[in-house]
Amino acid sequence: xxxxxxxxxxxxxxxxxxxxxxxxxxxxxxxxxxxxxxxxxxxxxxxxxxxxxxxxxxxxxxxxxxxxxxxxxxxxxxxxxxxxxxxxxxxxxxxxxxxxxxxxxxxxxxxxxxxxxxxxxxxxxxxxxxxxxxxxxxxxxxxxxxxxxxxxxxxxxxxxxxxxxxxxxxxxxxxxxxxxxxxxxxxxxxxxxxxxxxxxxxxxxxxxxxxxxxxxxxxxxxxxxxxxxxxxxxxxxxxxxxxxxx
Amino acid sequence: xxxxxxxxxxxxxxxxxxxxxxxxxxxxxxxxxxxxxxxxxxxxxxxxxxxxxxxxxxxxxxxxxxxxxxxxxxxxxxxxxxxxxxxxxxxxxxxxxxxxxxxxxxxxxxxxxxxxxxxxxxxxxxxxxxxxxxxxxxxxxxxxxxxxxxxxxxxxxxxxxxxxxxxxxxxxxxxxxxxxxxxxxxxxxxxxxxxxxxxxxxxxxxxxxxxxxxxxxxxxxxxxxxxxxxxxxxxxxxxxxxxxxx
DNA sequence: GGTAATTTGTCCGTATGTATA
DNA sequence: ATATACATACGGACAAATTAC
Numbered sequence: 142x143x144x145x146x147x148x149x150x151x152x153x154x155x156x157x158x159x160x161x162x163x164x165x166x167x168x169x170x171x172x173x174x175x176x177x178x179x180x181x182x183x184x185x186x187x188x189x190x191x192x193x194x195x196x197x198x199x200x201x202x203x204x205x206x207x208x209x210x211x212x213x214x215x216x217x218x219x220x221x222x223x224x225x226x227x228x229x230x231x232x233x234x235x236x237x238x239x240x241x242x243x244x245x246x247x248x249x250x251x252x253x254x255x256x257x258x259x260x261x262x263x264x265x266x267x268x269x270x271x272x273x274x275x276x277x278x279x280x281x282x283x284x285x286x287x288x289x290x291x292x293x294x295x296x297x298x299x300x301x302x303x304x305x306x307x308x309x310x311x312x313x314x315x316x317x318x319x320x321x322x323x324x325x326x327x328x329x330x331x332x333x334x335x336x337x338x339x340x341x342x343x344x345x346x347x348x349x350x351x352x353x354x355x356x357x358x359x360x361x362x363x364x365x366x367x368x369x370x371x372x373x374x375x376x377x378x379x380x381x382x383x384x385x386x387x
Numbered sequence: 388x389x390x391x392x393x394x395x396x397x398x399x400x401x402x403x404x405x406x407x408x409x410x411x412x413x414x415x416x417x418x419x420x421x422x423x424x425x426x427x428x429x430x431x432x433x434x435x436x437x438x439x440x441x442x443x444x445x446x447x448x449x450x451x452x453x454x455x456x457x458x459x460x461x462x463x464x465x466x467x468x469x470x471x472x473x474x475x476x477x478x479x480x481x482x483x484x485x486x487x488x489x490x491x492x493x494x495x496x497x498x499x500x501x502x503x504x505x506x507x508x509x510x511x512x513x514x515x516x517x518x519x520x521x522x523x524x525x526x527x528x529x530x531x532x533x534x535x536x537x538x539x540x541x542x543x544x545x546x547x548x549x550x551x552x553x554x555x556x557x558x559x560x561x562x563x564x565x566x567x568x569x570x571x572x573x574x575x576x577x578x579x580x581x582x583x584x585x586x587x588x589x590x591x592x593x594x595x596x597x598x599x600x601x602x603x604x605x606x607x608x609x610x611x612x613x614x615x616x617x618x619x620x621x622x623x624x625x626x627x628x629x630x631x632x633x
Numbered sequence: 634g635g636t637a638a639t640t641t642g643t644c645c646g647t648a649t650g651t652a653t654a
Numbered sequence: 655a656t657a658t659a660c661a662t663a664c665g666g667a668c669a670a671a672t673t674a675c
Contacts, residue, residue: 150643164564176659187645192660201566201605208660209653330576330594330619348576348594373576396662422640433664438641454641455672 152193155184159194163203163214174204174212242287242306245273247299260290260366261355268366269296274340275369282342284375290366295319310356313364321364323357328378331370341372348373398439401430405440409449409460420450420458488533488552491519493545506536506612507601514612515542520586521615528588530621536612541565556602559610567610569603574624577616587618594619 159180162168175183180191195212198204206212250256250270257264269291274283289309291298298312305312310321331351338345349370356365405426408414421429426437441458444450452458496502496516503510515537520529535555537544544558551558556567577597584591598615 152643160564164562178659189644189646193643197605201564203564206660208651209658211659326625328574328596328624329622330596330617332594346592348578350574350576371576376575378574398662424640435663435665439662452641453672454670455639457640 150193151184151186152190152197155180155186155190155194156197158184159198160201160203163198168214170214170216172214174214176211242275242302243273243283244271244303247271247302249293249296256290259368260353262290262363262366267293269293269299271299271302282375283340285369285371286337286341287370288368290368292362292364294362295364309367310365313356319358319360319364321356322359325355325357327353329353330373333370333372337370343372343374350376350378352378396439397430397432398436398443401426401432401436401440402443404430405444406447406449409444414460416460416462418460420460422457487522487524488548489519489522489529490517490549493517493548495539495542502536505614506599508536508609508612513539515539515545517545517548529586531615531617532583532587533616534614536614538608538610540608541610555613556611559602565604565606565610567602568605571601571603573599575599576619579616579618583616589618589620596622596624598624 159168159174163170168174174180174195177188177191177195180194181188184191195204195206199206202215204212205215248270249267252260252262252264252266252268254264256262262268269289271289271291273287275285275287276283289302291309291313295313295317298309298316301312301316302309314320329351331349333341333343333345333347333349335345337349338347349372352367352369352371354367355363356367358364405414405420409416414420420426420441423434423437423441426440427434430437441450441452445452448461450458451461494516495513498506498508498510498512498514500510502508508514515535517535517537519533521531521533522529535548537555537559541559541563544555544562547558547562548555560566575597577595579587579589579591579593579595581591583595584593596615596617596619598613598617600613601609602611602613604610
């Protein structure tokens with residue numbers, strides 16, 4: 142049960158009791174809740190306490206109060222309007238902060254079948270490819286291997302990457318004035334490639350997390366594709382979704 | 388404009404004035420706001436009115452109050468102004484739709500050190516554990532192994548799981564009237580456990596994607612933890628983030 | 634290191650406003 | 655017109671715990 146801890150403030154105890162009554166159908170959806178005055182008497186508390194309790198239930202969208210008409214038990218919102226969730230971009234770039242990027246390769250190349258499969262880009266197109274290991278200050282080994290594939294229209298940012306910290310797409314936005322409006326992310330579990338295993342100092346055949354992000358401009362054009370390969374021992378992808386008003 | 392309509396309630400006028408002072412730097416980020424008592428005197432209103440005003444500013448994450456230490460002006464989270472990203476809950480539950488859940492185990496258990504590590508729950512607590520394989524119509528093999536760990540306060544939903552399709556947390560919301568307001572998700576790459584490998588019909592030692600989701604109520608209480616283990620060959624985690632106005 | 638002042642959180646009783654049924 | 659019921663508002667009080675002395 143939802144224990145009613147005696148130590149909890151009164152308004153929480155009242156909120157709990159009313160919540161229970163609502164889910165038990167004592168106050169069915171669509172019905173009026175008793176007036177605040179009546180609830181004061183029932184729980185032997187002041188109007189302040191009742192109103193704090195009702196405020197909690199309102200925040201949970203269990204009830205809806207309107208002046209002079211009373212307080213209504215409302216149906217739970219349907220799944221469609223159910224939830225919009227926000228993820229902070231911090232999560233998206235968390236791994237990048239404070240990490241140094243040691244460039245390993247930086248050249249134009251043509252997408253072949255293998256790369257097309259890994260990046261989702263069309264075979265035959267020319268893209269700027271930049272690869273390197275991401276190093277955290279003080280740590281002995283790189284945290285991940287990163288590949289950037291940058292649309293040739295924005296290839297000029299390639300020269301800036303050496304001195305740049307953090308995510309690359311703001312560079313594109315600054316240099317070309319094109320906004321990145323959509324990021325598509327795919328995460329897969331793979332086995333560590335043997336050539337990377339050595340450089341990352343893990344055993345080949347261990348698990349690795351492969352993150353692929355595709356950055357699209359408002360035109361729907363793909364500006365950049367990034368692939369990060371993390372040894373599973375050093376990385377968990379983490380994010381928090383919070384429900385916002387709908 | 389933020390016109391101070393004389394008809395507005397006093398607490399809104401106070402909130403507006405304080406908001407203006409904060410953006411004007413009169414109360415810089417990191418500084419203490421005057422005490423509630425001081426604000427009562429400044430605006431010649433009661434403490435009730437000041438507290439209602441501060442409540443509005445808190446809801447906007449402009450300030451943060453802590454008992455006995457006062458009220459602090461907090462920095463606007465870079466994330467909220469920078470980019471907020473929307474992910475539909477469809478993505479979150481996409482995997483579940485159309486899949487049948489074959490329950491394999493359903494019992495109360497005590498969290499031991501190993502489970503604590505895997506779930507993030509405290510050692511020693513009792514949780515309802517439900518495990519099973521998720522099966523898609525027509526496919527020969529299960530798509531993943533799913534473990535639910537459900538707060539004993541909500542363990543009553545366990546009986547409904549047999550006949551239930553789709554995500555579990557709406558059940559909790561309906562039965563107990565508690566909203567899930569936050570979902571934390573962690574994704575890691577692991578090697579397939581041998582006992583699961585047989586049931587999922589993949590080789591042991593292949594890569595697997597482990598998704599852990601923690602569902603929190605508005606009280607900050609953890610209602611449920613879900614762990615999904617997907618063979619890498621059958622699953623990529625995919626989502627799209629769209630930038631919205633800050 | 635104990636003590637007093639401070640500050641938010643909680644709670645009460647009371648009163649007025651306001652628009653509806 | 656009147657009673658109703660939520661919204662707003664005041665003043666007073668104690669609790670708990672951090673902070674300063």
